[in-house]
Amino acid sequence: MSGTPGRARARSLGVVVGALPPGPLNAITDVDGVLVGHTTIDDGADLHTGVTAVVPRQLVTGRWELPAAVHTANGYGKLVGSTQVDELGVIESPVVLTATLSAFLAADAVLTYLMRRRPDALSFNPLVGETNDGFLSDIRRRPITERHVLDALEGASGGLPAEGCVGAGTGTTALGFKAGIGTASRRQVVGGLPVTVGALVQANFGGVLTVLGTPMPVEDLLPGVVRAEPPGNSCMIVVATDAPLDSRRLGRLARRAVFAMGRVGASYSHGSGDYAIAFSTAPPERPLLPDAVLDPLFAAVMDVVEEALLDSVFTATTTTGVHGRTSxxxxYDRITRT
Structure with missing residues (x-):
C-alpha cells in the first residue's frame, strides 16, 4: 500500500511532472531488482521516526558490487560509507536511511546483515544516510535498534512502497509542511535502449513549496499556521536505474537529482545536508551508454526526483510530536483552486 489512508499521490491530484511515462508502480521498485522496506516507530506522542531500506536484490544474490556514485551538494550530514563509494565507484550494501543520531547504530546493524550473507568476507562498507527528525521526534532517545534495521532490510519487497509518514520519513518536515518518504519512476529510450529510472527520497528540508512552478507557501495555504522550519534540515535522494552506466556517469545522474530539489522550492540552506546516491542494476556485460546519448536520462532523473519530492509532501499527514510541536x-483543496 502506498501512502497514508486518505492521502493522495501527485498524479492522482492532476499534478503531472513532465511528459515521460512512469513505470507500472511509478516507484523506485520499477527498476529491475530494487526492493524497499520500512520500519516505523510512532508512539503517537514523542517518537516519530524509523528506518527505510533500499535493497538491490543483486547484492544479496551473489553479485557483491554494483556501480554507484554519491553526490554531496552540502555535506552538513552523515552519510556513512560515502568515501569508499567515491573511491571505488561501487556500493556493496543496501542503502539505509534513518534519523541523524541513529545512523551509526544503523550502520552497525547493516554490518550484521552483510556478515550473515558473506561469512568468509573480512571487510564491508555499509551505506547509511540520515536526516534530522528532532523537530517532531525525541531524537536523543535513539529508539532505533538493530532489529528495526534488520526488519526493514529483510522485509524489503518489490511492491509499491509506502510513502509519507513511514519509515525514515515518519518524523520529517519539508518546505513548511509535513513530509516523509516519496518515490517515482520514469521509462525512457536512451541510445536506442529502453531504460527505467526511479528515485526514493527522504524529505526534510527548507524552502517554499513550489508545485509545477507555482509557489505555495504555508502561510498562504494555511492562514494562522506557523511555518514548521526545524533546524538540521536535509534531503536524502536514492536513484536507481537499469541503464548500463559506470560510476562516473552515475555521478552525473546524482548531481542532477539534487538540482531537482530546486524545482520544488528548496532553500539549500547552511544546515541542509543534501545528498544523492545513484546506482545501476544493469548486468555487468552490457555495453556502457556513451555520454553523448544521456540527455534523455538526465531529463528523466530531474522529473522523477521532482515527483518523488512532491509525493513525499502530498502523502504525509499532520503530525504532533515532541514538545507539542505540529507539522x-x-x-489538497488548494491544488484544485490554483
Missing amino acids: HAFP
Whole structure:
C-alpha cells in the first residue's frame, strides 16, 4: 500500500511532472531488482521516526558490487560509507536511511546483515544516510535498534512502497509542511535502449513549496499556521536505474537529482545536508551508454526526483510530536483552486 489512508499521490491530484511515462508502480521498485522496506516507530506522542531500506536484490544474490556514485551538494550530514563509494565507484550494501543520531547504530546493524550473507568476507562498507527528525521526534532517545534495521532490510519487497509518514520519513518536515518518504519512476529510450529510472527520497528540508512552478507557501495555504522550519534540515535522494552506466556517469545522474530539489522550492540552506546516491542494476556485460546519448536520462532523473519530492509532501499527514510541536499536512483543496 502506498501512502497514508486518505492521502493522495501527485498524479492522482492532476499534478503531472513532465511528459515521460512512469513505470507500472511509478516507484523506485520499477527498476529491475530494487526492493524497499520500512520500519516505523510512532508512539503517537514523542517518537516519530524509523528506518527505510533500499535493497538491490543483486547484492544479496551473489553479485557483491554494483556501480554507484554519491553526490554531496552540502555535506552538513552523515552519510556513512560515502568515501569508499567515491573511491571505488561501487556500493556493496543496501542503502539505509534513518534519523541523524541513529545512523551509526544503523550502520552497525547493516554490518550484521552483510556478515550473515558473506561469512568468509573480512571487510564491508555499509551505506547509511540520515536526516534530522528532532523537530517532531525525541531524537536523543535513539529508539532505533538493530532489529528495526534488520526488519526493514529483510522485509524489503518489490511492491509499491509506502510513502509519507513511514519509515525514515515518519518524523520529517519539508518546505513548511509535513513530509516523509516519496518515490517515482520514469521509462525512457536512451541510445536506442529502453531504460527505467526511479528515485526514493527522504524529505526534510527548507524552502517554499513550489508545485509545477507555482509557489505555495504555508502561510498562504494555511492562514494562522506557523511555518514548521526545524533546524538540521536535509534531503536524502536514492536513484536507481537499469541503464548500463559506470560510476562516473552515475555521478552525473546524482548531481542532477539534487538540482531537482530546486524545482520544488528548496532553500539549500547552511544546515541542509543534501545528498544523492545513484546506482545501476544493469548486468555487468552490457555495453556502457556513451555520454553523448544521456540527455534523455538526465531529463528523466530531474522529473522523477521532482515527483518523488512532491509525493513525499502530498502523502504525509499532520503530525504532533515532541514538545507539542505540529507539522501540518498539505491542503489538497488548494491544488484544485490554483
